[in-house]
Amino acid sequence: MLPDGAPSASGNDHxxxxxxxxxxxxxxxxxxxxxxxxxxxxxxxIAASLAARAHGVHExxxxxxxxxxxxxxxxxxxxxxxxxxxFEVVVAALDGISPxxxxxxxxxxxxxxxxxxxxxxxxxxxxxxxxxAMGTVLGGRGRYRVGIADGPFTxxxxxxxxxxxxxxxxxxxxxxxxxxxxxxxxxxRPELADLLVRLGLSTLGAIAALPVADLVxxxxxxxxxxxxxxxxxxxxxxxxxxxxxxxxxVAELDPPVERVDQAAFVxxxxxxxxxxxxxxxxxACTRVLISAETETGxxxxxLWRHEGALGPHAVAERVRWQLDGWLNGAPATRPSGGLVRxxxxxxxxxxxxxxxLGFWGGHTAAAEHASRAVARVQGLLGPxxxxxxxxxxxxxxxxxxxxxxxxxxxxVEGRQPVDTARAAAPWPGRVPSPSPAVVHHxxxxxEVVDDQRRAVTVxxxxxxxxxxxxxxxxxxxxxxxxxxxxxxxxxxxPVDERWWDPERHxxxxxxxxxxxxxxxxxVALEGQQWWVEATYD
Amino acid sequence: xxxxxxVGAEPSxxxxxxxxxxxxxxxxxxTLAADQVLPVTAGLVPLFPDGGLRRxxxxxxxxxxxxxxxALATVAEASVAGSWLAVVGGRGLGLAAADELGxxxxxxxxxxxxxxxxxxxxxxxxxxxxxxxxVAPGHRVKVSVARRLAAxxxxxxxxxxxxGRWAWPEAPxxxxxxxxxxxxxxxxxHGTLRARRVVVTGVARRDAVARRRVELWLPDxxxxxxxxxxxxxxxxxxxxxxxxxxxxxHPLRPAV
Numbered sequence: 001m002l003p004d005g006a007p008s009a010s011g012n013d014h015x016x017x018x019x020x021x022x023x024x025x026x027x028x029x030x031x032x033x034x035x036x037x038x039x040x041x042x043x044x045x046i047a048a049s050l051a052a053r054a055h056g057v058h059e060x061x062x063x064x065x066x067x068x069x070x071x072x073x074x075x076x077x078x079x080x081x082x083x084x085x086x087f088e089v090v091v092a093a094l095d096g097i098s099p100x101x102x103x104x105x106x107x108x109x110x111x112x113x114x115x116x117x118x119x120x121x122x123x124x125x126x127x128x129x130x131x132x133a134m135g136t137v138l139g140g141r142g143r144y145r146v147g148i149a150d151g152p153f154t155x156x157x158x159x160x161x162x163x164x165x166x167x168x169x170x171x172x173x174x175x176x177x178x179x180x181x182x183x184x185x186x187x188x189r190p191e192l193a194d195l196l197v198r199l200g201l202s203t204l205g206a207i208a209a210l211p212v213a214d215l216v217x218x219x220x221x222x223x224x225x226x227x228x229x230x231x232x233x234x235x236x237x238x239x240x241x242x243x244x245x246x247x248x249x250v251a252e253l254d255p256p257v258e259r260v261d262q263a264a265f266v267x268x269x270x271x272x273x274x275x276x277x278x279x280x281x282x283x284a285c286t287r288v289l290i291s292a293e294t295e296t297g298x299x300x301x302x303l304w305r306h307e308g309a310l311g312p313h314a315v316a317e318r319v320r321w322q323l324d325g326w327l328n329g330a331p332a333t334r335p336s337g338g339l340v341r342x343x344x345x346x347x348x349x350x351x352x353x354x355x356x357l358g359f360w361g362g363h364t365a366a367a368e369h370a371s372r373a374v375a376r377v378q379g380l381l382g383p384x385x386x387x388x389x390x391x392x393x394x395x396x397x398x399x400x401x402x403x404x405x406x407x408x409x410x411x412v413e414g415r416q417p418v419d420t421a422r423a424a425a426p427w428p429g430r431v432p433s434p435s436p437a438v439v440h441h442x443x444x445x446x447e448v449v450d451d452q453r454r455a456v457t458v459x460x461x462x463x464x465x466x467x468x469x470x471x472x473x474x475x476x477x478x479x480x481x482x483x484x485x486x487x488x489x490x491x492x493x494p495v496d497e498r499w500w501d502p503e504r505h506x507x508x509x510x511x512x513x514x515x516x517x518x519x520x521x522x523v524a525l526e527g528q529q530w531w532v533e534a535t536y537d
Numbered sequence: 538x539x540x541x542x543x544v545g546a547e548p549s550x551x552x553x554x555x556x557x558x559x560x561x562x563x564x565x566x567x568t569l570a571a572d573q574v575l576p577v578t579a580g581l582v583p584l585f586p587d588g589g590l591r592r593x594x595x596x597x598x599x600x601x602x603x604x605x606x607x608a609l610a611t612v613a614e615a616s617v618a619g620s621w622l623a624v625v626g627g628r629g630l631g632l633a634a635a636d637e638l639g640x641x642x643x644x645x646x647x648x649x650x651x652x653x654x655x656x657x658x659x660x661x662x663x664x665x666x667x668x669x670x671x672v673a674p675g676h677r678v679k680v681s682v683a684r685r686l687a688a689x690x691x692x693x694x695x696x697x698x699x700x701g702r703w704a705w706p707e708a709p710x711x712x713x714x715x716x717x718x719x720x721x722x723x724x725x726x727h728g729t730l731r732a733r734r735v736v737v738t739g740v741a742r743r744d745a746v747a748r749r750r751v752e753l754w755l756p757d758x759x760x761x762x763x764x765x766x767x768x769x770x771x772x773x774x775x776x777x778x779x780x781x782x783x784x785x786x787h788p789l790r791p792a793v
Binding site: 366367369370372373374376377380381385386387388389391400401402403406432433434435436437438439440441467488489490491512514517518519520534536537 | 602603604605606609619620621623628629630631632633634635636637638642644645646647648649651655658659662663665666667668717718719720723724725726727728729730731732733756760
């Protein structure tokens with residue numbers, strides 16, 4: 001019997017409540033609320049605070065563009081670990097409302113409303129309850145929105161349409177009408193959305209109105225999924241089943257593991273094992289339950305969902321987030337001992353479709369292998385351990401190409417390592433090619449003297465005191481290295497950069513020096529100090 | 538094409554055997570030489586007993602002057618041909634130089650400076666998937682680690698290229714050394730570095746030739762890596778000198 005006042009809508013098994021924290025990366029970096037802050041990843045803005053948005057900063061902008069629009073903005077590099085760690089507080093608060101909170105990513109989670117909705121007498125009451133809990137735990141630090149609707153997909157869209165600190169409840173009967181005017185972009189499948197728009201299907205309503213057979217005929221399995229989503233039915237794939245219990249992989253840790261990185265390492269091998277077992281039965285995992293237990297019997301279990309499928313790297317990453325959050329969470333919930341048990345249980349599986357590797361272009365097998373290896377190395381070193389070059393342009397050998405941390409997935413897509421506008425621009429005064437093969441990111445100090453053993457100096461008008469004859473480079477540890485005779489040299493080439501910016505203004509005089517034996521260096525005199533900037537090794 | 542089948546006459550046992558052998562050759566999985574050897578730029582070919590980078594081998598370019606450029610030039614051609622390149626210990630790698638020497642930057646991944654404790658695991662993971670792994674260790678590499686990596690490279694068909702002052706603890710399959718380096722273009726207070734002439738020696742294990750030796754432009758004034766051709770290169774020298782001569786009117790010459 002339903003209690004009085006419970007809307008009939010809650011009779012639906014798949015009704016879900018979604019909590020969205022817009023700009024969670026900004027919240028997670030714990031800056032004052034009114035500050036203009038942007039969070040960047042791979043040189044692009046991925047989140048911006050309200051103050052920054054007021055200046056026209058939005059996601060996808062380049063860091064430099066964002067700084068141009070909002071000059072006093074604070075730039076923060078993305079830290080997924082911190083985001084997940086901070087989000088654990090939110091999830092822990094929601095834990096009191098529903099035992100099955102599933103995290104889609106830091107800043108967004110979903111819970112099934114069937115039980116809680118009955119308990120709190122209705123969806124609206126539940127939404128208020130969740131908003132209260134969020135308000136208590138965040139305390140005005142960030143924005144949050146709540147949506148309740150049929151299925152996690154619709155609930156997430158409902159949450160997106162809620163006001164800050166507000167909620168939107170979509171009854172089952174109104175689901176179709178609610179979704180119909182939404183643009184296809186909300187499906188979060190950019191390539192497909194682009195194609196659909198060109199076919200004249202610009203809203204979810206237009207897709208839902210089509211016979212499902214036509215969509216499957218044109219787009220295959222994805223067509224069926226899109227049709228289900230657009231018509232407001234559960235996004236859970238038809239063929240998703242309850243996975244057999246023997247798929248669970250468990251590691252007993254003896255001696256207990258005290259550090260998160262050690263646990264993450266165990267998790268990586270567990271995740272590999274899980275993937276192997278899933279492959280054996282031809283399945284992929286879309287939701288995984290990660291549970292950890294300490295020697296004093298505390299347990300933390302969290303459900304993680306992924307729209308695609310959770311690969312071993314993704315699973316290991318989530319274990320790391322979860323444990324990080326637990327170990328750095330509120331003192332009351334923090335574990336009091338080392339980890340003794342770590343278990344991964346696939347909670348929802350779908351038939352694995354695998355990926356067909358092309359012969360040329362796009363997804364090549366080599367790129368696929370490379371990205372897997374990169375993911376493995378990132379598992380060892382952390383996400384910033386692996387970088388790829390990006391062409392930026394500049395005068396310095398160091399500036400022309402920069403290393404940016406790589407997202408393993410993007411390797412397969414065929415990267416364009418070029419920041420075209422800057423790279424193509426002329427850079428008068430750049431060091432002519434050939435470029436030095438070794439650049440010293442930490443410049444090495446040096447001494448340059450003339451044949452009288454007096455330090456060579458450059459006057460304000462760019463005249464040198466005497467030709468350089470001897471060069472001594474200090475070693476990487478300390479102490480001056482041996483003197484080497486300079487056999488050829490040229491310079492000084494004055495470099496006067498950013499004279500408009502008192503803080504970053506640099507004035508240097510550059511030289512190329514070749515020493516006996518054929519070693520060539522790019523050296524610079526800045527202030528009274530000589531530096532070796534790069535070596536033509 | 539194909540084996541001739543005796544028409545009219547009974548095929549002798551010898552012909553039958555020959556035919557059988559030939560059919561066997563047709564049927565067996567073909568291993569093309571090109572699959573076993575990754576290409577190197579033409580200038581370096583004389584240094585390689587197989588005419589290129591043999592898969593599963595370890596190549597060291599040592600720590601001589603120009604060793605890093607030599608290592609980059611070694612892998613550049615294969616990288617252009619489609620192999621992925623991982624550089625371990627590439628914190629100070631001159632990316633612009635790598636680009637100029639022909640390394641395909643969209644297939645380049647750099648691990649800047651792994652901790653010595655993790656170094657072996659990182660390189661092993663990369664050898665599994667990358668055809669080219671360039672290592673510049675910042676610490677002494679243990680013999681056991683080096684052996685394991687070499688075995689792994691052999692198994693996976695990857696080429697491990699070593700460079701830097703911390704020597705590879707085992708004898709590499711091929712050792713290249715730059716023994717003589719001369720720069721052109723830079724004078725006494727004028728000009729810029731334009732071209733570099735390098736004498737490179739190569740010592741390979743199990744090679745009929747004890748020591749191979751080439752004289753290379755690394756790079757020449759146009760940025761190419763090629764063999765020094767004594768018949769024409771005096772002209773190049775001349776041109777470089779002319780450039781230097783032009784540079785002599787540099788307004789910032791020292792007042793001596």
